[in-house]
Amino acid sequence: xxxxxxxxxxxxxxxxxxxxxxxxxxxxxxxxxxxxxxxxxxxxxxxxxxxxxxxxxxxxxxxxxxxxxxxxxxxxxxxxxxxxxxxxxxxxxxxxxxxxxxxxxxxxxxxxxxxxxxxxxxxxxxxxxxxxxxxxxxxxxxxxxxxxxxxxxxxxxxxxxxxxxxxxxxxxxxxxxxxxxxxxxxxxxxxxxxxxxxxxxxxxxxxxxxxxxxxxxxxxxxxxxxxxxxxxxxxxxxxxxxxxxxxxx
Amino acid sequence: xxxxxxxxxxxxxxxxxxxxxxxxxxxxxxxxxxxxxxxxxxxxxxxxxxxxxxxxxxxxxxxxxxxxxxxxxxxxxxxxxxxxxxxxxxxxxxxxxxxxxxxxxxxxxxxxxxxxxxxxxxxxxxxxxxxxxxxxxxxxxxxxxxxxxxxxxxxxxxxxxxxxxxxxxxxxxxxxxxxxxxxxxxxxxxxxxxxxxxxxxxxxxxxxxxxxxxxxxxxxxxxxxxxxxxxxxxxxxxxxxxxxxxxxxxxxxxxxxxxxxxxxxxxxxxxxxxxxxxxxxxxxxxxxxxxxxxxxxxxxxxxxxxxxxxxxxxx
Numbered sequence: 049x050x051x052x053x054x055x056x057x058x059x060x061x062x063x064x065x066x067x068x069x070x071x072x073x074x075x076x077x078x079x080x081x082x083x084x085x086x087x088x089x090x091x092x093x094x095x096x097x098x099x100x101x102x103x104x105x106x107x108x109x110x111x112x113x114x115x116x117x118x119x120x121x122x123x124x125x126x127x128x129x130x131x132x133x134x135x136x137x138x139x140x141x142x143x144x145x146x147x148x149x150x151x152x153x154x155x156x157x158x159x160x161x162x163x164x165x166x167x168x169x170x171x172x173x174x175x176x177x178x179x180x181x182x183x184x185x186x187x188x189x190x191x192x193x194x195x196x197x198x199x200x201x202x203x204x205x206x207x208x209x210x211x212x213x214x215x216x217x218x219x220x221x222x223x224x225x226x227x228x229x230x231x232x233x234x235x236x237x238x239x240x241x242x243x244x245x246x247x248x249x250x251x252x253x254x255x256x257x258x259x260x261x262x263x264x265x266x267x268x269x270x271x272x273x274x275x276x277x278x279x280x281x282x283x284x285x286x287x288x289x290x291x292x293x294x295x296x297x
Numbered sequence: 298x299x300x301x302x303x304x305x306x307x308x309x310x311x312x313x314x315x316x317x318x319x320x321x322x323x324x325x326x327x328x329x330x331x332x333x334x335x336x337x338x339x340x341x342x343x344x345x346x347x348x349x350x351x352x353x354x355x356x357x358x359x360x361x362x363x364x365x366x367x368x369x370x371x372x373x374x375x376x377x378x379x380x381x382x383x384x385x386x387x388x389x390x391x392x393x394x395x396x397x398x399x400x401x402x403x404x405x406x407x408x409x410x411x412x413x414x415x416x417x418x419x420x421x422x423x424x425x426x427x428x429x430x431x432x433x434x435x436x437x438x439x440x441x442x443x444x445x446x447x448x449x450x451x452x453x454x455x456x457x458x459x460x461x462x463x464x465x466x467x468x469x470x471x472x473x474x475x476x477x478x479x480x481x482x483x484x485x486x487x488x489x490x491x492x493x494x495x496x497x498x499x500x501x502x503x504x505x506x507x508x509x510x511x512x513x514x515x516x517x518x519x520x521x522x523x524x525x526x527x528x529x530x531x532x533x534x535x536x537x538x539x540x541x542x543x544x545x546x547x548x549x550x551x552x553x554x555x556x557x558x559x560x561x562x563x564x565x566x567x568x569x570x571x572x573x574x575x576x577x578x579x580x581x582x583x584x585x586x587x588x589x590x591x592x593x594x595x596x597x598x599x600x601x602x603x604x605x606x607x608x609x610x611x612x
Contacts, residue, residue, distance in 0.1 A: 050371045050373075050374050050375055051371075051373050051374045052374075067511075072521075074523075077523070101526060101527070102526050103526065103527060103528060103529065103532075104528075105529070106523075106528070109523035109524070109528070110523050111519065111521070111522065111523050111606055111607075112519075112520045112521035113505075113509055113511060113517050113518065113519055113520055114517070114518050114520045115509070115511040115512075115514035115515050115516070115517045116514040116515020116516065117515060117516070120514070120515060121514075121515060122511075122514050123520060124509070124511055124514075126509060126606075128523075128606055137433070137434060137435065139374075140374040140375060141374075141375050141376070141377060141429075141432070141433070142371060142374075142375055143367075143368035143369075143370070143371050143375045143377040143378035143381060144364070144367035144368050144370060144371060144378075145367070145370055145371050146367075162364065162367055163360070163361070163364075164359045164360065164361045164362075164364045164365055164367060164368060165359050165360020165361050166358075166359055166360075166368070166377065167360075167533065168375075168377055168429070170529070170530070170533060170534075171298070171433055171435065171436065171533075171534075171601070172433055172434075172435055173435060173603065174434065174435035174503070174601075174602035174603060175602075175603060175606075176530040176534065176601075176603025176604075176606055176607075179528065179529045179530065180360070180529050180533070181360075182360075182529075184360070185359075185360025185361050186360055186361065242510045243510075244507075244508060244509070244510055245503050245507050245508050245602065245605075246507075247502060247503055247507060248434055248435065248503065248602065249434060250434075256510055258510065258511070258513070259511075259514070
């Protein structure tokens with residue numbers, strides 16, 4: 049049924065992505081592809097993978113943005129995947145009931161056996177999170193690795209989404225955002241985690257942590273300090289000072 | 298948005314077919330038409346044929362056409378599902394209406410009730426088609442209040458032009474039968490002009506800054522895309538027509554699809570014999586070209602919020 053659950057689920061599983069820490073290595077995207085091409089929505093088909101115009105299904109894509117310019121400007125790596133919204137338009141537009149939001153934990157999923165491949169859900173998602181598989185003729189999307197997080201065959205520490213488990217910088221966190229006391233919720237509260245495009249009204253579950261403010265006011269002072277240090281530098285050794293003076297000529 | 302030919306054909310063809318059914322119902326209600334077998338057969342064949350061809354074309358663009366029946370199940374939440382249900386239901390009264398008109402050569406009593414039900418359901422179906430697009434917040438310009446009225450008006454305009462032209466094969470249509478169609482064609486293009494004006498002046502709903510949440514640092518630009526090639530989202534949502542081309546195409550659509558049919562059908566109302574038929578055919582041809590262009594532009598000009606992640610500044 050593509051009507052949303054009448055009440056938002058108590059558990060709201062999702063991701064918290066730290067834009068301050070992400071180094072843009074794409075490891076999360078690659079591990080996502082690797083796991084999911086053999087998982088719940090397998091395969092994540094690639095078309096013309098070694099040709100001139102490759103096209104493939106990925107659930108996680110890493111953009112890089114420049115925000116601001118000059119000394120205040122920042123380069124921000126920005127992983128983007130399904131946000132498992134509380135009010136996902138992709139679910140309500142589905143004419144067949146293939147798209148659904150799980151009542152138990154809020155994960156947004158597609159039933160590949162009843163999807164007719166009309167693509168309307170991908171039109172309805174403002175975040176571009178759903179990708180159509182041309183060879184399977186059905187829509188595919190991030191499952192939050194339901195085949196990992198509930199997988200009793202995996203050691204407990206591996207029961208987290210593939211993207212989270214692989215992040216070498218620990219920029220990705222997984223947990224229950226419906227529980228205000230969970231680690232992820234506290235992280236969001238502490239760091240001012242925010243929603244992407246709140247004006248679209250989808251109430252995303254996933255949150256993004258902003259890049260930390262840089263102590264920009266110290267930069268000019270530090271630079272002039274370095275300059276003076278260079279001009280008045282003394283190694284404490286007369287010989288090395290003599291070498292320095294001669295090399296600096 | 299990528300202008301898929303199957304969707305353009307579906308919305309225009311079925312729109313014309315349903316529009317024609319509405320006019321047939323109004324004729325039956327006005328009671329100033331003599332239902333007859335051959336003319337009825339031709340007119341119902343054209344309208345139901347266009348509807349069926351449009352619906353079939355819309356199922357062919359599905360990844361799994363054999364599962365299309367499942368689309369009738371989610372009418373509680375989905376406008377696409379509602380449209381499918383309305384389209385299927387319309388066949389019921391429409392076939393009864395056609396039976397009365399063609400076999401019993403009657404449009405009164407129960408046949409009239411079937412006709413009225415057909416007309417109402419046809420309008421509901423066209424409006425549902427419009428609502429599929431108008432309900433998508435991710436494509437802000439499509440949520441404009443004029444979208445559904447434009448779909449209804451063009452369905453009625455093309456349906457009316459088809460009805461006048463096909464009816465004219467059998468009996469010359471009196472002028473008072475043509476003027477309403479001229480009026481509806483003019484209204485349709487007036488609404489379209491209003492839509493174009495409104496989308497050109499609309500304030501952006503979302504920006505690259507709100508999409509990334511990085512606006513507090515400064516203006517946000519894409520430094521590096523996730524990959525060097527394209528992906529499904531970029532192909533489906535990233536289609537963008539140059540503004541100057543759009544302006545030209547709008548003018549062509551307006552002239553060929555608006556001015557030509559209005560003049561041609563107005564002339565037809567004042568003429569008789571072969572000249573009248575030629576004027577009708579000219580008007581119908583112009584209108585069809587204009588509506589196809591208008592529908593193509595509807596998709597090609599629409600910007601999707603997801604493109605904010607791929608370099609778009611605002612939608």
